[in-house]
Amino acid sequence: MGDTSLWQSLMTQELNIPTLAEDIVSKSKQLDNLVSKSNSLVRASYKLTLQEQRLVLLAISKLDSRKIGSHPNPKHDQMKVRISAIDFAEVWGISPKKAYEELREASNELFERKITEIDGKKVSKMRWVSKSEYHDGEGWVSLTFSLDVLPFITLLRDKFTSYKLSMVSGLRSVYSIRLFELFAQFQDTGILRIHLEDLTNMLEAPYTRYTDMARRVIRPAVEELRLKSNLEIEWRAITEGRSVKTLEFKFKEAAQGKLDL
Structure with missing residues (x-):
């Protein structure tokens, strides 16, 4: 029994496999992440599938707006968010296998999705992301939010809505x-x-x-x-x-x- 426990311990360390407690803490931290959107984005016109909606919300909750700062031309990698199938499965309470499928499907279609904002007689249309990459076999996707949508999800000081990801999980x-x-x-x-x-x-x-x-x-x-x-x-x-x-x-x-x- 002692040898088995030692072997399992060594395997966990070498492969960096998280313990059950670490899994729970990781999931809890993700669910505590805030989703913040400007009120105009909340009320904008758009249509996403459930998988696409989940991907967008998880990505927004991971976006660190402090790194983007107020520079008018933020660097490409500062608008980029990486989502793994494991993250996706944990947050939305689905199996890893289903998460792989949903993540691939959502990332394939998200680039074509648009947001329509109506301000009086002015109608503006923008894309959610400027780039979407799915890494088949590795189980993760990277999204780059478009410059047009960035002001609606970062550096929000007034007229915005925030809630914990757990509240819609x-x-x-x-x-x-x-x-x-x-x-x-x-x-x-x-x-x-x-x-x-x-x-x-x-x-x-x-x-x-x-x-x-x-x-x-x-x-x-x-x-x-x-x-x-x-x-x-x-x-x-x-x-x-x-x-x-x-x-x-x-x-x-x-x-x-x-x-x-």
Whole structure:
């Protein structure tokens, strides 16, 4: 027994295999990472798959904006983030095998994804990343955020939203994640009022009728947030004439605390 323990100890040291305790600490640190976005990015129009959303959020949480500084032309490597399949699996609670597949798929498509920002009559479009590399066989991806999107995720001093990565780690719907971010933006008041058309455009949801938005987007997202986030949520549709024009959400932290996922 003694020889076996010594062999295992030597193997762990030589291969630098983390212990269970180290794994837990590593995961805990990652889940404590902050995701910070400007409020305009939170409310911008874009559509990502769940895998792409997870990749973007994890990358933002790892981005060290202090290294970028206020220089108008930050170095290429200062905008670059490396995500391993192991990191991806730990944070999002999936198997390493599935993480490899999702990471490869997300990195392949993310370069083509755009963000549309509307400021009055001005409409601006930008890419999330200027470069995406997947290293097949090694199980990691490197993302380089575009210069256009960088001001929306770094050096944020006002009008921004922050939350811990752990607060969305259990969510399985892109709509739930986006709705959570809107709630986080209005956490001081606990009330979000938003035009139905604005919400539909933000999510780039493929529905034009309120009944479809309610059935396929809002109700499922609210239900998932109630089950998996530390939130109590009530919402209602506000009509003008015969049409639903505005949605009102009232939310607060649940007294019983977050459920184990």
